[in-house]
Amino acid sequence: MRSAMLIAGAEFTLLYRHRMTLAMGAILPVALGLLILWAEADSGRAGSGTAAGLVLVTLITLTAYVSGTTILAGRRQQSVLRRLRTSGASDTAILVGSLAPSALLTVVQAGFLLGLVMASGGSLPVDLAPLLLAVVTGVVAGCGLAALTAAFTSAPELAQLTTTPIGVAFLGGAMWVMRTPPDEVTWSMLALPGGAVTQLARMAWQVPGATGLVPAATSLVITAVLAVVVAVRVFVWDLRR
Amino acid sequence: MDPVTCAGLRFAYGASPVVCEVDLTVRESEMFALLGTNGAGKTTVMELVLGHRRPSGGTVRLFGRDPFRDRRRLASEVGVVLQDSGCALDLTVAETIRLWLRLYRRGEVARAAAGLLADVDLEHRAALRVRQLSGGERRRLDLAVALCGRPRLLLLDEPTSGLDPQARERTWDLLRDRRREGTTIVFTTHYLEEAEQTADRIAIMDRGRVALTGPVDLAASFRRIIEERIG
Structure with missing residues (x-):
């Protein structure tokens, strides 16, 4: 834990100094989230719960997942990760520390945009527990999948290609659930992490018919745990294998 | 042994x-x-x-x-100097040494960092980012990092x-x-x-x-x- 905190501290410094990365990671996902909320405010078709779910999935995809993959691929390319492994820090601590800025940034962005959903005339969530579960587990799943994808991403510039399949699965899952009546959401939809996050957000706002906390939470937790466990096992620390 | x-x-x-x-x-x-x-x-x-x-x-x-x-x-x-440096390019020299001293749980970090930088003749570069160092200076920083854990x-x-x-x-x-x-x-x-x-x-x-x-x-x-x- 101590090693992870130290590495995370260094990563925050690096992020702060790399203004372009900070801007892309902090501003663009929020801008996209604002566009989603603007479209929803105009049409009012999805409702606050579903719109909040889609915004959350967008942030998890772009900030936790895509930025996380890019950071890990970049640090590996500079041999920073390999160097850190000589320090005695565990592999998990190195990955957690390296991904901490992406994770925290996602949480801050989610706090801002979800706050905006509630403050801008939309209804307030009735039950915060599913929403918190969606944020925390969704971010862990996004970071775990980032480490997994980084295993197959030999350079940071390739991350825009290698993150596409899982990114589409995240956003596609959210849209699939979004256009399905809440009481008709199936296991296959919840198996996609974006689907489970969106359904949990709907539950927080108690959208009529949105039930199944256990299946949605279970699916998301399984995705998060599997992603983290597999990522730690298969992560490639050195490109010259 | x-x-x-x-x-x-x-x-x-x-x-x-x-x-x-x-x-x-x-x-x-x-x-x-x-x-x-x-x-x-x-x-x-x-x-x-x-x-x-x-x-x-x-x-x-x-x-x-x-x-x-x-x-x-x-x-x-074991202290290590890798062929590729592996020090993050946008941390300063002083931040890099302090990070590694803390990773090795060394006490009196400020004093230990000053001593190590003096050993490798990089005190005057402490505030520079690693990417601003010459190749030779980076190599000396690598050596200082390797010595952090005694x-x-x-x-x-x-x-x-x-x-x-x-x-x-x-x-x-x-x-x-x-x-x-x-x-x-x-x-x-x-x-x-x-x-x-x-x-x-x-x-x-x-x-x-x-x-x-x-x-x-x-x-x-x-x-x-x-x-x-x-x-």
């Missing part, structure tokens, strides 16, 4: 063997040079010794432990590459001081003269094999063979 022992060490990238049946023993407090041309297998041997790669065959032990399995336990005993064993992959003669001499002076304090030092180099002047014993690698190993004076008497092999 010998700090480093390798027995029948082998490694291959796919079907291409790069390390073949390497036997090495490095004794306590000695300075040991691994000499060879590019592609001779020196860096791969170093990476096997560090536990960064799993050998295809044979064994490697650091202080009697398997570095691949016991990497974390050995970390506090290791019993230093594994240095081409520690003086990119250094000017003055910096090179200063680096060897520092390493000789560490050896006098009991630190065992293993380093790779392309330069026979450097190995002759600094090492107690050398091993000459050629195409993945140890072609010759022994005391430096023995190597000197085989200079013609060495020059044939490593140019």
Whole structure:
């Protein structure tokens, strides 16, 4: 834990100094989230719960997942990760520390945009527990999948290609659930992490018919745990294998 | 217990063997040079010794432990200079040293950092970012990072590459001081003269094999063979 905190501290410094990365990671996902909320405010078709779910999935995809993959691929390319492994820090601590800025940034962005959903005339969530579960587990799943994808991403510039399949699965899952009546959401939809996050957000706002906390939470937790466990096992620390 | 022992060490990238049946023993407090041309297998041997790669065959032990399995336990005993620096380019020199001192749980971080930077003659560069350092200065920073944990064993992959003669001499002076304090030092180099002047014993690698190993004076008497092999 101590090693992870130290590495995370260094990563925050690096992020702060790399203004372009900070801007892309902090501003663009929020801008996209604002566009989603603007479209929803105009049409009012999805409702606050579903719109909040889609915004959350967008942030998890772009900030936790895509930025996380890019950071890990970049640090590996500079041999920073390999160097850190000589320090005695565990592999998990190195990955957690390296991904901490992406994770925290996602949480801050989610706090801002979800706050905006509630403050801008939309209804307030009735039950915060599913929403918190969606944020925390969704971010862990996004970071775990980032480490997994980084295993197959030999350079940071390739991350825009290698993150596409899982990114589409995240956003596609959210849209699939979004256009399905809440009481008709199936296991296959919840198996996609974006689907489970969106359904949990709907539950927080108690959208009529949105039930199944256990299946949605279970699916998301399984995705998060599997992603983290597999990522730690298969992560490639050195490109010259 | 010998700090480093390798027995029948082998490694291959796919079907291409790069390390073949390497036997090495490095004794306590000695300075040991691994000499060879590019592609001779020196860096791969170093990476096997560090536990960064799993050998295809044979064994490697650091202080009697398997570095691949016991990497974390050995970390506090082993200081490393990698061929690629591995220091984050946008941290300052001082931040880099302080990070590593904290990772090694050293106390009095500010004082220890100042001492290490003085040792490698980088105090005046403390506020610069790593990317602003010259190649030689980065190499000296790598050495300072390797010394952060006060290791019993230093594994240095081409520690003086990119250094000017003055910096090179200063680096060897520092390493000789560490050896006098009991630190065992293993380093790779392309330069026979450097190995002759600094090492107690050398091993000459050629195409993945140890072609010759022994005391430096023995190597000197085989200079013609060495020059044939490593140019």
